[in-house]
Amino acid sequence: MTWDELAPLLRDATLETLQMTLWSAVLTAVGGLLLGVLLVLTERGGLLPVPPLNKVLGAVVNVGRSLPFIILMVAILPMTRAIVGTTIGTTAAIVPLTVAAVPFYARLVETSLREVDPGVIAAARAMGASRRQIVGKVLLREARPGLVAGLTITVIALVGYSAMAGAIGGGGLGDLAVRYGYQRFETGVMVATVVLLVGLVQLVQTLGDLVARRLTHR
Template sequence: MEDWSILLPDLWQATQDTFLMVGVSTLFTVLVGLPLGVLLVTTDRDGLLDIPWLNQILGVIVNIGRSLPFIILLVAITPFTRLVTGTTIGTAAAIVPQTVATIPFFGRVAETSLREVDRGAVEAAKAMGCTHWQIIAKVLLPESLSSLVLGITITIISLLGYSAIAGAVGAGGLGDLAIRYGYQRFETGVMIITVVLLVVLVQGIQVLGNLLARRIAKR
């Protein structure tokens, strides 16, 4: 039987590590993935910039990034992870592959959200003499904000899954705790509690994302 008085500090630390990995990865993913989505939309044919060759290059890069399973990407970019963080294990090291894995994913999500914006609003902004940057900042992004929030919600949930996988290679977090105690030491109770925590986190994030997106859509 598990000694919960001993396990609780580890459980709390693992939860904090998971929040850290997911939070920082989400921040960098949005900072890079959103501009990527904007470029995918604006450089397409009949887009604001209309640079088909750049759009095709970006599309290929995004598709390659999305085609790699996370566990393979985790190992493949080990040299880059070491270059950025100075190590390949631990919470900080896990943030790098998680971010690299989700940027192409969120880039496509953002692209889809931006393409849902009514073309009439864009054409009206052009007729008023708005610059490309003004159209992006005052038409495309505000009009797609509700959809983008839902996309960020999906991305965060995906990152939770990635953080659990990263635990298999010593990244820390709830996945690492589940493997070390629940799998390697056959302590089923620990495995169950980590699974329950992950389920609760996913449900909570999805509910909050839905509420926020609904509130934005009503404005």
């Protein structure tokens, strides 16, 4: 395959990978943050202790994290079809990507929030701060570097998941690598997709580290 033939394929596949990763990252950031905050609030001794709910949420997160992504994609095909109307393509891949990443990020959020100095929380409560104020102005604010670092790790995982999504028609660089690099034995295509995926991961890691460092110094 010549470069003139390969370049448009790489361009389109990269854009599909970016679309899958960015949309699922946004949805994961929202869903994972909410779920992680709930895990911390509802635990025994938390700001809003509801141990039974905490156990249910913890079980849901554990199940979501334990399923291999390929199995998860197949298992939720009916849900994917119900949400987006199809199980094939870039848009359809966003659903399992988000479902897989939300519990992963939720645990990272939970860990970051637990690392906040309890003394800061106690001081805020002593000054009469409400639960909402403590969560928004103390917990989340103090945990920002950890939250950004956790999101960086999650987005990198999503890049890998998006490549696997290509194996079952999800589009993107993974699909290009399977159809041309593997099935047609086009070594150049395989190498090009690997280089692009590595470059994308490096870019995400660099940006994430930069933002986390800036938040740490504030």
